[in-house]
Amino acid sequence: MDAVPPGLRIADVTFRYGDRLALDAVSFEVVQGRFCALLGPNGAGKSTLFALLTGLLATRAGRISVLGHDVARQRARALGRLGVVFQTPTLDLDISVAANLRYAAALHGLSGRRREDRIAAMLDRLGLADRAGDKVRALNGGHRRRAEIARALLHEPAVLLLDEPTVGLDPATRAGITDHVHALAAQEGLTVLWATHLTDEVRPDDDLVILHRGRVLRHASAGAVARGAPLERVFLDLTAEAA
Amino acid sequence: MSVAPALLALRAIVSREAMRFIGQKGRFVSALVRPLVWLLVFAAGFRAALGLSITPPYQTYITYETYIVPGLCGMILLFNGMQSSLSLVWDRETGSMRLLLTAPLPRWWLLLSKLLAATAVGIIQVYAFLLIAWLWGVRMPPWGYVAALPALALAGLMLGALGLALSSFIRQLENFAGVMNFVIFPMFFLSSALYPLWRMREAGPLLHDICAVNPFTHAVELIRFALYLQPNPSALLWTALALAAFLALALWGYDPARTLMRRRMA
Numbered sequence: 276m277d278a279v280p281p282g283l284r285i286a287d288v289t290f291r292y293g294d295r296l297a298l299d300a301v302s303f304e305v306v307q308g309r310f311c312a313l314l315g316p317n318g319a320g321k322s323t324l325f326a327l328l329t330g331l332l333a334t335r336a337g338r339i340s341v342l343g344h345d346v347a348r349q350r351a352r353a354l355g356r357l358g359v360v361f362q363t364p365t366l367d368l369d370i371s372v373a374a375n376l377r378y379a380a381a382l383h384g385l386s387g388r389r390r391e392d393r394i395a396a397m398l399d400r401l402g403l404a405d406r407a408g409d410k411v412r413a414l415n416g417g418h419r420r421r422a423e424i425a426r427a428l429l430h431e432p433a434v435l436l437l438d439e440p441t442v443g444l445d446p447a448t449r450a451g452i453t454d455h456v457h458a459l460a461a462q463e464g465l466t467v468l469w470a471t472h473l474t475d476e477v478r479p480d481d482d483l484v485i486l487h488r489g490r491v492l493r494h495a496s497a498g499a500v501a502r503g504a505p506l507e508r509v510f511l512d513l514t515a516e517a518a
Numbered sequence: 519m520s521v522a523p524a525l526l527a528l529r530a531i532v533s534r535e536a537m538r539f540i541g542q543k544g545r546f547v548s549a550l551v552r553p554l555v556w557l558l559v560f561a562a563g564f565r566a567a568l569g570l571s572i573t574p575p576y577q578t579y580i581t582y583e584t585y586i587v588p589g590l591c592g593m594i595l596l597f598n599g600m601q602s603s604l605s606l607v608w609d610r611e612t613g614s615m616r617l618l619l620t621a622p623l624p625r626w627w628l629l630l631s632k633l634l635a636a637t638a639v640g641i642i643q644v645y646a647f648l649l650i651a652w653l654w655g656v657r658m659p660p661w662g663y664v665a666a667l668p669a670l671a672l673a674g675l676m677l678g679a680l681g682l683a684l685s686s687f688i689r690q691l692e693n694f695a696g697v698m699n700f701v702i703f704p705m706f707f708l709s710s711a712l713y714p715l716w717r718m719r720e721a722g723p724l725l726h727d728i729c730a731v732n733p734f735t736h737a738v739e740l741i742r743f744a745l746y747l748q749p750n751p752s753a754l755l756w757t758a759l760a761l762a763a764f765l766a767l768a769l770w771g772y773d774p775a776r777t778l779m780r781r782r783m784a
Contacts, residue, residue, distance in 0.1 A: 329616070329620045330619075330620065330774060331616060331619060331620065331774060332774050332775075333773075333774040333775035335775070350622075350624075351622040351623060351624070352622070353622075354620055354621065354622035355622035357620070359616075359620055361613050361616050361617070362613075363612065363613035363616075364612075364613065365612065365613040365614045365616060365617045367534075367614065369541055370537065377530070378530050378534055379617065381526050381527055381529065381530030382527050382530060382531075382617070382618065382621035382623070383523075383621060383622060384522070384523030384526055384527070384622070385526075386526050
């Protein structure tokens with residue numbers, strides 16, 4: 276193992292659904308404390324990669340590790356360092372925000388005073404302190420997403436995975452959430468993997484992985500990939516060429 | 519796996535299931551109405567038509583109402599097991615299954631916690647039903663209510679494990695109705711819940727044999743004997759074996775390496 280293991284290491288991961296190749300020898304690393312955008316059109320394999328990263332699917336070819344812990348062989352250790360925001364909302368609508376967070380905290384082994392402190396701190400961090408007692412059903416889409424991010428951070432993960440977290444949100448809310456997570460990476464040294472198909476969520480100094488049809492087309496800083504051109508143009512050209 | 523976080527997760531999963539159950543008042547009412555209709559209406563009508571000879575664990579002639587109480591306890595657990603299976607399919611579609619399965623605990627433990635939670639909810643329903651039956655005058659030996667607890671727990675786990683196994687193979691919520699028809703009704707009617715097995719033999723040896731291998735029959739007999747403070751080793755053995763088999767099937771069904779699972783989780 277390296278002296279400082281990468282936040283995430285994906286090495287030569289290939290995955291098939293029956294005959295269909297979803298990921299084809301995907302390899303990349305995310306350095307600790309970096310914000311990495313995983314950019315790809317729909318069907319690129321982003322969600323499959325997330326399911327493998329979180330152990331929902333088993334990796335058959337290739338290896339995935341979180342801070343040096345192999346997801347397949349050290350599942351609990353790897354998952355313990357991982358915070359996940361899924362694409363589909365997974366909050367229980369009929370209970371309060373705090374109750375939702377308590378449930379997730381317990382699943383991650385937090386209890387008592389420490390749990391309450393963490394919940395208060397994370398709700399505060401995401402600007403939801405005054406909504407803790409509200410039922411999730413009463414929250415708008417942006418607030419629900421923020422509650423999910425707060426939930427993913429309860430157990431102080433080193434790596435945060437977000438699978439298209441801004442889907443279905445209006446542009447202002449989208450920008451707000453993107454800013455928030457960028458700030459988390461910058462200020463708290465969190466390693467972030469942010470899957471998206473929207474180029475305006477990527478900043479020039481972010482790491483960027485462009486995934487298309489299960490293959491990594493580019494992996495560099497977003498600025499280096501764009502080389503002065505608008506990233507959206509570059510992304511469309513790349514994915515059109517490869518198609 | 520360290521014990522403290524595992525127990526913490528178990529407690530959270532059980533209390534979430536209990537909160538959900540309390541939140542769905544309609545579910546509790548319908549869970550009680552179903553067996554009560556059988557007890558108060560169906561059994562009353564059949565009372566005259568059906569003669570029951572004295573078979574163990576009974577030592578005297580009993581009314582038909584008394585006979586079907588253990589079967590109706592089983593029915594509650596059967597429906598509850600299927601209901602929790604339905605909620606698992608729902609959880610999967612809404613994504614909250616992902617939240618559960620990405621907790622840093624072994625997957626078998628997370629699924630077992632779900633199963634224990636569902637069973638606990640089922641047992642509460644059974645005791646509510648037994649209380650109403652008691653008020654109606656259908657009474658068991660007082661200690662029988664205590665002795666039935668482990669039997670109800672084992673039967674509940676077995677039927678819950680069946681639900682868990684089914685939930686891993688059902689792709690969508692819409693397919694669920696069919697499974698209910700093909701699982702709940704045959705299991706209930708082809709068992710000793712409504713008629714003793716010797717009556718089934720009179721109707722036909724094949725029918726009797728099907729009832730005799732149905733794990734639900736053994737669950738019902740286990741409850742019946744426990745209510746009368748009598749051991750029934752063969753029912754215990756069959757129920758335990760069925761639990762082991764269904765649990766193994768469920769764990770296999772939820773194995774992340776399986777192809778069926780693959781399509782669903784991604």
